Every structure is written in C-alpha cells, then in structure tokens.
Amino acid sequence: MRPNLILLGAPGSGKGTQANRLVSEFGYKHLSTGDLLRAEIAKESDLGQRVKGVLDRGDLVDDNMVLELLKVNCDLENASHIFDGFPRNNEQARMLDEVVLGDSTALAIYFELDLGVLKDRLVNRRTCKDCGVIYNLLFNAPKTEGVCDSCGGTNLEHRKDDNEETVSNRLQVFKDQVEPILAHYEAKGTLRRVDASQKPGEVFTEVEAVLGN
Numbered sequence: 001m002r003p004n005l006i007l008l009g010a011p012g013s014g015k016g017t018q019a020n021r022l023v024s025e026f027g028y029k030h031l032s033t034g035d036l037l038r039a040e041i042a043k044e045s046d047l048g049q050r051v052k053g054v055l056d057r058g059d060l061v062d063d064n065m066v067l068e069l070l071k072v073n074c075d076l077e078n079a080s081h082i083f084d085g086f087p088r089n090n091e092q093a094r095m096l097d098e099v100v101l102g103d104s105t106a107l108a109i110y111f112e113l114d115l116g117v118l119k120d121r122l123v124n125r126r127t128c129k130d131c132g133v134i135y136n137l138l139f140n141a142p143k144t145e146g147v148c149d150s151c152g153g154t155n156l157e158h159r160k161d162d163n164e165e166t167v168s169n170r171l172q173v174f175k176d177q178v179e180p181i182l183a184h185y186e187a188k189g190t191l192r193r194v195d196a197s198q199k200p201g202e203v204f205t206e207v208e209a210v211l212g213n
C-alpha cells in the first residue's frame with residue numbers, strides 16, 4: 001500500500017484540489033475533517049448543531065470531537081488515506097500518531113505559499129455539491145456558469161466560511177498553529193514541502209515526486 005498522506009497548509013492552499021486528484025489517480029481514501037464537519041451541519045446532527053457557529057467564525061472545533069469523527073471514518077487496514085485538515089495543532093498531531101495511525105506509516109506534505117494570495121482563492125471558490133470538484137471563479141471557472149464541467153450538476157456551493165471576515169480569522173488561526181506542527185513532522189523526518197503557489201498541475205507534479213512517482 002502507498003504511505004498515508006497528511007496534507008498541511010493554509011486555508012486555500014490547495015489541499016482539497018490536490019486530494020481529489022490523488023483519489024482519482026491513485027485510489028486514496030480522502031478524509032477532510034472540514035468536509036466531515038460540514039456534512040454533520042448539513043444533516044443537523046447533534047454534533048453539527050454544536051459546531052456550526054465555530055465553523056462560521058473560522059475557529060477550531062474541539063480536538064476530541066474532531067478525533068471521534070475522524071476515527072469512525074478511518075479504514076486504514078483497507079486503504080491508504082489522505083488526512084486533509086487534521087492535525088490543526090500539536091495535540092491533534094499527537095492524537096493522529098497515537099490514536100489513529102499507530103504502526104501505519106505517513107508522510108506529511110506541507111503546501112507552502114505566501115498567504116497574501118489566499119483571500120482571492122477562497123472568496124471565489126465554488127464546490128460542486130454533487131461530485132466535489134473544486135472551482136475558482138477567477139482561475140478555474142466552470143465552462144458554463146453555475147454548471148459543473150464534470151457531472152453536469154447545478155449545485156455549485158459558495159462555502160459560508162469563504163467570506164472576507166471569516167477568511168481573515170481562519171488565516172490567523174493557521175498562522176498561530178502551524179509552526180509547532182511543522183516542527184513535529186520535521187523531528188520525525190517525515191515532512192515534505194511543495195511549492196503551492198504554482199498552477200494546480202505543477203503542484204501535483206511535485207506531490208507525485210514526493211510519492212516517488
């Protein structure tokens with residue numbers, strides 16, 4: 001099996017975009033804690049109702065709540081996983097190692113770029129609710145406005161936390177937490193860095209190089 005991957009990077013750095021491609025080309029199972037939390041909010045579960053305000057503000061959800069959600073969606077015996085959006089702090093990095101991965105190996109890939117470009121990426125993002133393809137109205141718009149190129153669906157979602165005010169808070173939360181997480185994987189010798197300021201295809205080429213392809 002391929003190594004599990006931990007995608008680290010700021011909001012809008014391209015974790016979801018690259019994960020979608022890794023799934024279609026290499027069969028990874030994609031676990032985005034943000035997607036899992038949004039699904040709980042959409043189905044108005046107890047958890048969803050408790051976390052909705054936190055996501056709307058762009059703050060972090062309680063570590064143990066996210067860990068439980070991650071654990072029930074993990075199937076490490078049968079597939080290599082992409083962890084997208086987890087860990088978000090040092091405690092979650094420890095939980096991922098000890099509670100989730102155990103003896104399974106994982107490489108951490110840091111999507112590195114200047115945070116100044118991210119507001120444009122985020123406020124112009126649209127995501128197909130039917131098949132998950134991620135667009136950007138400035139850099140990668142669907143060919144027909146409001147229609148997914150891939151599945152023809154017409155539910156192109158503008159995420160509620162992709163407004164200027166929440167994006168500013170999300171970027172600040174990221175800046176406050178990222179260094180210890182990078183240090184954690186640096187110390188283990190499993191940290192790899194890619195230049196996420198390039199076009200999506202070029203970023204993917206670097207990711208493939210990390211995988212040894």
Ligand code: AP5
Pocket residue numbers: 009010011012013014015016017018032033034035037054055058059060061062063066084085086087088092121122124125126134135136137139140161170196197198199200203
């Ligand atoms: P989450 O859903 O994880 O959001 P995020 O980390 O803020 O990351 P994004 O999904 O916004 O960005 P991305 O890197 O996936 O970028 P994408 O590929 O879509 O988390 C949301 C919230 O959930 C958090 O704020 C928190 O409240 C909660 N949460 C989640 N996990 C948690 C945890 N572990 N603990 C506690 N709370 C948690 O791309 C973005 C845009 O850029 C798109 O428009 C795309 O088309 C475009 N784009 C992508 N690549 C490129 C490129 N190379 N060039 C130009 N444009 C590009």
Ligand code: MG
Pocket residue numbers: 015016017032034
């Ligand atoms: Mg994402």
